[in-house]
Amino acid sequence: MTAQPITLVWFRRNLRLFDNTSLQTAIRRGLPVAGAFVFDPAGETAAARNVRRSGFIYHSVAAFQTALSAQNMPLYVLHGRAEHEIPQLAAALAADTVVCAESYEPQGREETNAVGRALGRLGCELVQTDDFxxxxxxxxxxxxxxxxxxxxxxxxxxxxxxxxxxxxxKPADNRLELAALQTRLPEHIRRAPPLPEPAALGMAAGSPPLFAGxxxxxxxxxxxxxxxxxxxxxxxxxxxxxxxxxxxxxxxxxxxxxxxxxxxxxxxxxxxxxxxxxxxxxxxxxxxxxxxHPNAAQESFRPEYRNLAWPGTAEWFERWKAGQTGYPIIDAAMRCLAGSGWLHNRLRALAADFLVKHLLIDPRLGEAWFAEQLTDYDLAANNGGWQWAAGTSGGAPPHTHIANPVLQSQKFDPDGRFIRRHVPELAHLGKDLIHAPWLAKESIRTHGYPSPIVNHSQQRLRAAAFFKQHEQAV
The missing domain is CATH 1.25.40.80 (Serine Threonine Protein Phosphatase 5, Tetratricopeptide repeat)
Incomplete structure (x- = not known):
């Protein structure tokens, strides 16, 4: 007797039932549906070290497995390389088609191609959808x-x-159609193994994510x-x-x-x-x-800013990461990032601008640090944001706008509320001093808060000259 064919949906970064094109595509095929998600230990290096992001994804997969189960749809949670795990599961479940969302990332595209080749050798089709x-x-x-x-x-x-x-x-909810299909799903396929414990997936223990999954x-x-x-x-x-x-x-x-x-x-x-x-x-x-432009993931979008000899020091980079630059708004931002895994968009841009245009440090180092910290890390958004802030994308060149961190602080945190929240050693300062505590009299204590790592006026001129020199050389 021929096994009941099914459609397997390989969920990637589309962990939802509502308006999910991959799931809708599978439903339209008219066969019962099973799902799969792969925790890949060989993911991006910086993001793989991001404990909060991994925890958020884990809890989201757990919630998604429960939601799919309520629709009589199993979610098989796998650990390994997708090019091995997805074809192996497809063969075991007698799936004749695997549906997945297309990836726009270089590594994701390579992964998709590898899975497609492996499925092709099994006589199974890979169908990609636009879902991101x-x-x-x-x-x-x-x-x-x-x-x-x-x-x-x-x-x-x-x-x-x-x-x-x-x-x-208008968005559509296909749950009723899915429920009708799932009555034909073989019983043995419905019983997907339970979600593995985080340790079994190679995840390090960390603090609870700021966001519920x-x-x-x-x-x-x-x-x-x-x-x-x-x-x-x-x-x-x-x-x-x-x-x-x-x-x-x-x-x-x-x-x-x-x-x-x-x-x-x-x-x-x-x-x-x-x-x-x-x-x-x-x-x-x-x-x-x-x-x-997949090369933008490793280098500047604009060719004149590739292979620069960035003069910033390793010590400056460590102080930036630790929130010890002596500029309160920058330090509050970096401490918030390290402490919560999230950062306000305005501060992401300001912190990036400061690292590149004040400390003259390679933006790829800052981009990698954000990848290790942000719960919402996404390669395209993170890379695009950094290139935008650093002035190395297709916009204005970097020397045309070098933000003054004190003026930015006064403009976007006028009362110093955000600074006080994340730089408690300055919480007692009034709003006339909290943006520039080095102006405080000696009688006012700042509890060991450091002096500015660089002088804004001097470094602004140095940065402008540095970038102009490389623009003229191309």
């Missing part, structure tokens, strides 16, 4: 047929393309943000306020559909929603930039 960016990788191109190198023209073209493709689109937690956070989205434009730049969405971990790991988020932003229509929509478009820009 709103618009597919080649949907928004310049008139030359090449990708837009800068965000403003991309944003304009993105909005036009979206209106054409998704003008009347799973699709239900993601939806709850989304609902909280939607209640105040109208104020997003006015409050998003102030780290002491709860002005951002705090949805980035759920978007990065696929507990929320970016298509659905764009739909909600357009439905709301407020200035705050419009500002948020621009951030979602920027995310697409970073994803598609990395796809078309």
């Amino acid at each position: 960016a709103v618009l597919p990788k080649a949907a928004v191109m310049a008139h030359t047929g090449r990708p837009h190198p800068a965000f403003p023209p991309y944003q304009t073209a993105w909005l036009q393309t979206y209106a054409q493709r998704f003008g009347t689109w 799973g699709e239900a937690a993601a939806q709850a956070q989304l609902n909280r943000f939607l209640e105040r989205i109208g104020h997003h434009r006015l409050e998003r730049d102030f780290p002491a306020k709860n002005g951002t969405s705090r949805l980035s971990p759920y978007i990065a790991h696929g507990m929320l559909s970016p298509r659905h988020l764009v739909y909600l932003a357009r439905q709301h229509g407020s200035e705050g929603a419009s500002t948020w929509l621009n951030n979602l478009i920027l995310r697409d820009f970073f994803q598609q930039t990395l796809y078309h």
Whole structure:
């Protein structure tokens, strides 16, 4: 008797039931469905050391396995290389097709190709879907047929393309269709092994993640943000306020559909929603930039800033990581990052600007440190954000804007609330001194807080000369 064929969905960074294109594609095939997720010990080096991120993903997979089980769909959680684990499972379950979301990352693309080749040798088809960016990788191109190198023209073209493709689109919930299919799933396939313990997956113990994992937690956070989205434009730049969405971990790991988020932003229509929509478009820009320029993951997007002899010292880099630069807003940001695994977007840019343009340290070192710390780490977003802040992407060259950390601190944390929260040795200072404690009189104690690591005015001139020299040499 021939075994009942099934469709296997290889979940990657799309751990959700709602508006999941890979799952919808599998359902449309009309066969019962099983799922798989692979914890790969050979992942990106810096991200693999990120204990909070690993813990968040683990708890999200656990929640997803429970949610799928309620739909009579098993989730097989595997540990190893996907090119070995997925074909082996597909053969064991008699799957004739494996469906997965396409990856835009260089390593993810290599992994997909390896899995596809291995499945092909078994006579099993690999079907890829668009499930991570709103618009597919080649949907928004310049008139030359090449990708837009800068965000403003991309944003304009993105909005036009979206209106054409998704003008009347609404998200769909396919759970009823799935439930009907699963009545035909063989009993032995339904009994997926329980989720392995973290230690069995090679995960080190760490502090609990700041964000609760799973699709239900993601939806709850989304609902909280939607209640105040109208104020997003006015409050998003102030780290002491709860002005951002705090949805980035759920978007990065696929507990929320970016298509659905764009739909909600357009439905709301407020200035705050419009500002948020621009951030979602920027995310697409970073994803598609990395796809078309995979070398950007290892080097500057702009050729004139490749292979620079960065003069910053290892000691300066360690002080930056530890939050001991002597600039309170920078130190508060870096301590918040190390302590929580999350950092406000404004401070990510400011910390990156300071490392590259004040300390003249290779931005790839800072990018790798963020990869080790951020719960919401995503290669394209992290790389794109760093290249943007460092001025090494397709935007303005780095010497045209070197932020003054004191002025930035006064502008975005005017009362020093965020600084006091993360640099307690300065909590007693008034708002006239907390941004520049070196101006305090000797009678005012700063409890060992260090003097500024560099002089802003001097280093600004040095940095401008450094970058101009390399621009002229190309």
